[in-house]
Amino acid sequence: MAGCAGRLTAPSPSIKAELAPRGELRAALFTGNPVIASKNRETGELSGTAFMLGRALAADAGVGFAPIEYTTIARLMDDAKTGAWDVAVLAIDPARRAVIDYAPPYVVVDITYLVRPGSPIASVAEADRPGVRVTAARGAATALMLQRTLKNAQLTPADSEPAAFELIREGKADAYAQNRFMLLGLADRLPGARVLDDRLDVVQLALALPKGRPTALAYVTTWMAQARRSGLVQRAIDAAGLRGVQAAPAAR
Structure with a gap:
């Protein structure tokens, strides 16, 4: 499975354990917003920027990819408190920072x-x-x-x-x-x-991790910068057909 196709160093065992403590990256996909993720009603297939980025992150980290569908954002946020997922795409909002940490935004x-x-x-x-x-x-x-x-x-x-x-x-x-x-x-x-x-x-979307995973967050932050440089972020936007949606400016 193709990852970011960049030159990012593979994470250390300790970072990998913090990023995917159960040995696979459990990616929370909110299918209520097509800018984040979608589900084909006939086939059940998941797609979207969150799916594509989560799958690539898992591949580059050397762990399995386990998507988890959420139909309400409230349930997704509740599950962040219990460690039910490892990474999600969420809009950046200060009210959520007590529960999750954000990597730099990738979409506005x-x-x-x-x-x-x-x-x-x-x-x-x-x-x-x-x-x-x-x-x-x-x-x-x-x-x-x-x-x-x-x-x-x-x-x-x-x-x-x-x-x-x-x-x-x-x-x-x-x-x-x-x-x-x-x-x-x-x-x-x-x-x-x-x-x-x-x-x-204007809302910014970013990869988010449950609170208290600082080394995993640092890895994801570096990974996202490489995903932007490699064109993966733009490819994810294009693949999802998100006309008028722009990649976020690179963090300074």
Whole structure:
């Protein structure tokens, strides 16, 4: 199985034991966000940037690759506390740093709103007004962001990304916050729904490890820099068909 195809030195036994304590790299793949990972409904096959990078990391580290699918980010974060997985792709958010540590980001994505059919909302600013019902998946970086920044609108968290979309479809929410790539796909499924032109924020995605694995984190940080230089990150973005999604600038 091909790895990063760079010149990264293989990890020492102690680093390998910290990175993959059970002898295989258990990669948490959140399939609720196609920028992170996806699952083919017919074949069950997993794909996406998290899958491709996790598989390459395992190959370069000389350990097996064991993907674990998660359909909600809240469950994934709960499992981080118990050591149920070894690496994941997550949006960088300060509220998560008590539980996980991040390598440098590899992707940046625009966050904006999908507004329900018939909504007069034309900008991000107009979505933060009294009486506006904003939704996001519970535990998602967008929900954490809105908890800190909304001043007037009502935040109504949903149990999952599909549940948040259903609130829009059923007219029980006015605006749904997520990355632009994902929302454009959802808008195609709901006539009259619109993705706003401006953006709420920019979110960075990065490989994340459970808290307390410093030598493994250092290895993954170095590995990610090589993955960027070798073109692996861009190939993962291209393979996932993520139009408009950009590789994060190299860390300085």
